[in-house]
Amino acid sequence: MSQYKFFAKVYDRMMDNIPYDEWKQFLLQLMYRYKVKPCAKIAELGCGTGTMTMRLAEDGFQMTGIDLSEEMLEAARAKDPYSDYKCMDMRELVLPEKQDVIISVCDSMNYLLTTEDLYKTIAAARDNLKEGGIFIFDLKTEYFYKVILDGYTDKDDFGDFSYVWKNIYDYDTKIHKYYLKFRYTETDEIGRKVDKAEREVHRQRAFSAAEIREAAERAGFTHAAVYGGSCIEKPRLNSERIFICLQVLPR
Numbered sequence: 001m002s003q004y005k006f007f008a009k010v011y012d013r014m015m016d017n018i019p020y021d022e023w024k025q026f027l028l029q030l031m032y033r034y035k036v037k038p039c040a041k042i043a044e045l046g047c048g049t050g051t052m053t054m055r056l057a058e059d060g061f062q063m064t065g066i067d068l069s070e071e072m073l074e075a076a077r078a079k080d081p082y083s084d085y086k087c088m089d090m091r092e093l094v095l096p097e098k099q100d101v102i103i104s105v106c107d108s109m110n111y112l113l114t115t116e117d118l119y120k121t122i123a124a125a126r127d128n129l130k131e132g133g134i135f136i137f138d139l140k141t142e143y144f145y146k147v148i149l150d151g152y153t154d155k156d157d158f159g160d161f162s163y164v165w166k167n168i169y170d171y172d173t174k175i176h177k178y179y180l181k182f183r184y185t186e187t188d189e190i191g192r193k194v195d196k197a198e199r200e201v202h203r204q205r206a207f208s209a210a211e212i213r214e215a216a217e218r219a220g221f222t223h224a225a226v227y228g229g230s231c232i233e234k235p236r237l238n239s240e241r242i243f244i245c246l247q248v249l250p251r
Contacts (some may be wrong), residue, residue: 003069003200003201003202004048004069004071004072004200005069005071005198005200006182006184006198006200007180007182007200008049008069008071008072008074008075009071009075010158010161010163010182011048011049011072011075012049012051012075013158014156014158014163018051018106019230020051020052020055021055022230023052023105023106023138023230024052024055024056025230026227026230026231026243027056027103027105027136028059029232030134030136030243030245031101031134034134034245034247036100036101036134037100038059038060038061039060039061039062040061040062040100040101041061041062041064041097041098041099041100041101042056042061042062042063042064042099042100042101042102042103043063043064043065043066043093043095043099043101043102043103043128044056044063044064044065044066044102044103044104044105045066045090045093045102045103045104045108045109045121045125045137046066046067046068046090046104046105046106046108046109046111047065047066047067047072047073047076047085048067048069048072048076048106048108049072049075049076049079050065050073050075050076050077050079050080050083050085052103052105052106053065053076053080053083053085054076054079054080054082054083057080057082057083058082063082063083063084064083064084064085064086064095064099065080065083065084065085065086066085066086066088066090066093067085067087067088068087068088068089068090069087070087073085073086073087090104090108090112090121090124091112091117091120091121091124092120092124093121093124093125093127093128094124094128095128098128098129098130098133099128099129099130099133100129100130100133100134101129101133101134101135101136102125102128102129102133102134102135102136103135103136103137104136104137104138105137105138106138107138107139107140107204107241108137109121109137109138109139110139110140110176110204110205110206110207111202111203111204111205112205113175113203113204113205114205115207115211115214115215118207118211118212118215119214119215119218119219122135122215122216122219122221122246123218123219123220125219125246126219126220126221126246126248129248131248131250132247132248132249133247133248134245134246134247135221135245135246135247136243136244136245136246137243137244138241138242138243138244139206139207139212139241139242139244140204140206140240140241141206141235141239141240141241141242142174142206142208143237143238143239143240144240144241145169145174145176145204145206146169146171147238148240149167149169149176150167150168150169150176151167151168152166152167153165153166153167160184160185161182161183161184161185162182162183162184163180163181163182163183164180164181165178165179165180166178166179167179169206173205174205174206174207175203175204175205176203176204176205176206177201177202177203178200178201178202178203178204179199179201180199180200180201180202181197181198181199182197182198182199182200183195183196183197184196184197184198209226212244216244216246220248221246221247221248222247222248222249223246223247223248223249224244224245224246224247225244225245226242226243226244226245227242227243227244227245228242229241229242229243230243
């Protein structure tokens with residue numbers, strides 16, 4: 001069962017509560033700390049429909065959006081004329097130019113389901129950064145999957161489509177599954193309205209601090225900072241999301 005097929009068409013409408021502006025300000029604050037230039041080259045992994053990529057492009061950064069879903073990229077290109085969008089697996093990232101910054105927000109990295117895939121992605125980011133460049137990414141925490149999401153069902157009706165969203169977390173595998181069912185109406189070739197349904201299953205994984213640290217060190221990053229959400233504070237046991245900033249500095 002594919003991911004981000006029908007969901008891509010309605011993603012921005014369903015996810016209009018995502019705090020992109022708050023995250024953007026946090027990213028800018030971090031980039032200021034690391035002396036990133038105003039016209040820097042930045043790639044976003046798992047850019048989705050391009051909302052963050054577009055916001056940073058409007059601020060003058062040279063943006064490249066990377067995603068595995070052509071449907072999501074189609075939506076991104078339709079609303080963002082400033083950025084370059086490429087369909088690519090983040091684990092196999094190869095860009096024509098080294099980047100000053102690579103980012104990944106909105107838990108895209110949680111779609112990596114093994115520690116090896118986490119390592120491959122962090123290593124790929126390392127290989128595509130300029131010397132002294134930074135990799136900033138976020139991750140939903142196990143606390144969030146266990147306490148906030150597990151067993152929760154969400155549903156809504158937008159008029160032209162409706163959805164049911166069920167959540168199940170597996171404590172043994174650390175895999176969280178989103179079960180999405182969409183119902184919508186389409187007009188066929190002779191003008192009749194036809195009721196349709198689509199299903200998608202999304203899988204995300206929770207990673208421990210030790211797993212993240214091991215992957216980053218193995219990938220060759222020498223410096224790291226971790227933040228408990230989109231502000232400059234330390235993670236807490238009940239942090240729902242963490243942000244990680246990795247850098248390689250000369251020894």
